[in-house]
Amino acid sequence: MPRVDPHSYFDSEQPRTRHLELDLAVDFDRQRVAGQATLVLERPSAGPLDLDTKGLVIASVRTDGGRPISYDLDGEEPILGSRMRLTLPAGTAKVVIAYETGADAIGLQWLGPAQTAGRRHPFMFSQFQPIHARTMIPCQDSPMARVTYDAAITVPEALTAVMSAGPVGEPVGSEAGMRTLRFAMPQAVPTYLIALAVGDLTSHDLSPRARVWAEPATVAAAAWEFAGVERMIVAAEEMFGPYEWDRYDMLVLPPSFPYGGMENPRLTFLTPTLLAGDRSLVDVVCHELAHSWTGNLVTNATMDHFWLNEGFTVWAERRILEALHGPEAAAVGWAIGRTALLESVQRFGADSPFTVLRTHLEGVDPDDVYSSVPYEKGALFVALLERTAGRAAFDAFIRAYIRKFHFTSVTTEQLMAFVEQQLPGVAARVGADEWLNKPGVPANAPVFRSASLEALTALGEGWPTGARPAAAQVASWSPSELLVYLQHLPRQLDAASCRWLDAELKLTDRGNYEILVEWLTIALGSDYEPVFGRARDVLLRVGRMKYLRPLFGAMGRHPRTRALAREIFAAAAPTYHTLSRRVVESVMEKYDG
Numbered sequence: 116m117p118r119v120d121p122h123s124y125f126d127s128e129q130p131r132t133r134h135l136e137l138d139l140a141v142d143f144d145r146q147r148v149a150g151q152a153t154l155v156l157e158r159p160s161a162g163p164l165d166l167d168t169k170g171l172v173i174a175s176v177r178t179d180g181g182r183p184i185s186y187d188l189d190g191e192e193p194i195l196g197s198r199m200r201l202t203l204p205a206g207t208a209k210v211v212i213a214y215e216t217g218a219d220a221i222g223l224q225w226l227g228p229a230q231t232a233g234r235r236h237p238f239m240f241s242q243f244q245p246i247h248a249r250t251m252i253p254c255q256d257s258p259m260a261r262v263t264y265d266a267a268i269t270v271p272e273a274l275t276a277v278m279s280a281g282p283v284g285e286p287v288g289s290e291a292g293m294r295t296l297r298f299a300m301p302q303a304v305p306t307y308l309i310a311l312a313v314g315d316l317t318s319h320d321l322s323p324r325a326r327v328w329a330e331p332a333t334v335a336a337a338a339w340e341f342a343g344v345e346r347m348i349v350a351a352e353e354m355f356g357p358y359e360w361d362r363y364d365m366l367v368l369p370p371s372f373p374y375g376g377m378e379n380p381r382l383t384f385l386t387p388t389l390l391a392g393d394r395s396l397v398d399v400v401c402h403e404l405a406h407s408w409t410g411n412l413v414t415n416a417t418m419d420h421f422w423l424n425e426g427f428t429v430w431a432e433r434r435i436l437e438a439l440h441g442p443e444a445a446a447v448g449w450a451i452g453r454t455a456l457l458e459s460v461q462r463f464g465a466d467s468p469f470t471v472l473r474t475h476l477e478g479v480d481p482d483d484v485y486s487s488v489p490y491e492k493g494a495l496f497v498a499l500l501e502r503t504a505g506r507a508a509f510d511a512f513i514r515a516y517i518r519k520f521h522f523t524s525v526t527t528e529q530l531m532a533f534v535e536q537q538l539p540g541v542a543a544r545v546g547a548d549e550w551l552n553k554p555g556v557p558a559n560a561p562v563f564r565s566a567s568l569e570a571l572t573a574l575g576e577g578w579p580t581g582a583r584p585a586a587a588q589v590a591s592w593s594p595s596e597l598l599v600y601l602q603h604l605p606r607q608l609d610a611a612s613c614r615w616l617d618a619e620l621k622l623t624d625r626g627n628y629e630i631l632v633e634w635l636t637i638a639l640g641s642d643y644e645p646v647f648g649r650a651r652d653v654l655l656r657v658g659r660m661k662y663l664r665p666l667f668g669a670m671g672r673h674p675r676t677r678a679l680a681r682e683i684f685a686a687a688a689p690t691y692h693t694l695s696r697r698v699v700e701s702v703m704e705k706y707d708g
């Protein structure tokens with residue numbers, strides 16, 4: 116029985132699901148999704164069919180003709196969940212499973228009205244990558260198994276549902292106080308790209324093929340922030356070929372969303388912390404958009420090849436940035452990425468298996484080892500291939516790669532075979548084996564230099580010897596340049612230094628979360644009391660893991676900030692996504708004292 120994905124019970128020799136029909140009602144009072152999923156098999160089949168489930172309460176399993184199908188639901192494995200083994204009677208073409216979700220489905224977050232911008236209605240959203248679709252849908256939950264899907268989603272009539280799919284028809288009233296919205300996704304996607312959000316949502320058109328969805332209180336700010344998205348789509352198409360997903364819409368979620376963005380096809384999910392008011396954080400949109408090619412068209416076969424999704428996408432994101440804003444801006448992105456990479460390598464240790472690109476994660480929860488390594492080491496490897504092959508040859512290679520593998524899932528080994536075929540000798544010249552299979556960052560990693568970056572780095576590192584930026588200089592920095600400067604300051608400063616920085620750079624009041632969080636990380640690590648209130652406000656609202664990790668980490672340094680961290684976490688934990696809560700717990704476990 117070839118199980119080919121260490122994080123799924125999917126068996127490549129069994130019948131495959133080709134299409135899913137979801138008919139689900141969203142019950143906010145009970146925090147459950149309930150209804151039925153119909154699995155349409157690629158051909159009439161018989162015998163065993165193993166599905167992934169986690170926490171699901173199964174009511175019945177039948178053929179579409181209503182004949183019961185016998186099944187066994189195994190005990191729950193901590194990472195994989197429960198294998199559900201059906202025994203299909205001969206000629207089964209469709210399997211209809213009636214069920215509801217479990218009490219703490221990690222793929223879903225339920226928010227009370229107080230956690231939304233409007234404060235009047237509840238909200239729910241899904242986050243299925245890497246392996247959480249199985250907490251809402253019984254399915255072959257491996258990226259090697261792609262499906263198209265249709266859905267009928269029943270929600271309270273004051274609310275709207277959106278999905279990673281196109282809308283079908285108008286909402287229709289169903290039972291009292293509810294209405295049903297229909298969706299269709301005619302393109303085959305891995306199950307981690309199925310997505311649903313329900314809340315008080317409205318939308319604003321940005322171009323004929325792009326609009327932004329958000330709560331009414333947020334939609335105007337979101338429309339302004341992301342107004343340039345069509346230009347990004349055009350730039351990406353010039354590099355990677357036509358945009359294949361029909362629409363590129365975006366959804367701005369409430370601030371507890373645990374990621375910066377998630378590339379759900381046709382509907383990127385975004386954190387509201389991107390709404391800086393100056394369009395300075397749209398690189399995240401650029402990244403999620405780039406996944407429309409690298410990730411969504413060409414998909415990692417399993418989480419052991421996750422770097423194929425993220426490394427290529429970070430590289431693509433910076434190429435789009437370069438096309439739109441020039442090589443200096445791209446170099447700043449690479450510098451910020453390098454800082455994140457070094458932090459991740461340091462966290463795991465330079466010889467940790469979690470710092471290789473092609474991983475072996477059997478028995479490991481992918482959420483526990485999420486880091487910048489697949490992103491930034493992966494992107495550096497792609498950039499090195501690009502430099503070695505030459506840009507023109509590499510651009511032709513990327514287009515050929517996307518054309519050849521679109522709508523399929525690929526392994527590192529398949530990629531490298533294709534590299535050898537298209538760009539003979541390049542893999543050996545860059546030392547691909549070390550990049551892919553050895554820990555740490557190889558010595559031949561590309562470095563992206565610019566005069567401004569060197570000046571910013573020197574200025575930050577020169578703090579202890581008295582280097583200070585002049586006011587006019589600070590005023591000339593872009594937000595990303597200011598971030599690079601802050602990243603190169605010492606992690607611990609005396610109170611006078613903190614006071615100087617805050618007075619000159621106006622840091623505590625910033626609405627740009629990248630800058631604000633970098634500053635708060637320094638200030639909390641320095642036990643600088645004037646920022647405690649601001650830190651508390653941020654941490655009680657924002658659940659983005661990228662920010663929780665450094666902030667709670669920095670608070671571990673001093674007794675007073677450790678007490679602050681514990682107080683904040685006690686109040687915030689019930690509002691955090693399970694993933695966010697787990698990250699903070701893992702950081703606080705390492706506090707000494």
Ligand code: BES
Nearest residue numbers: 244245374375376377378398399402661
């Ligand atoms: N696909 C990821 C988010 C993800 C990865 C969720 C793995 C669950 C498991 C998304 O494209 C992403 O990388 N988001 C980044 C933004 C980015 C600019 C690097 C994030 O959320 O910070």
Ligand code: ZN
Nearest residue numbers: 402406425428
């Ligand atoms: Zn990504």
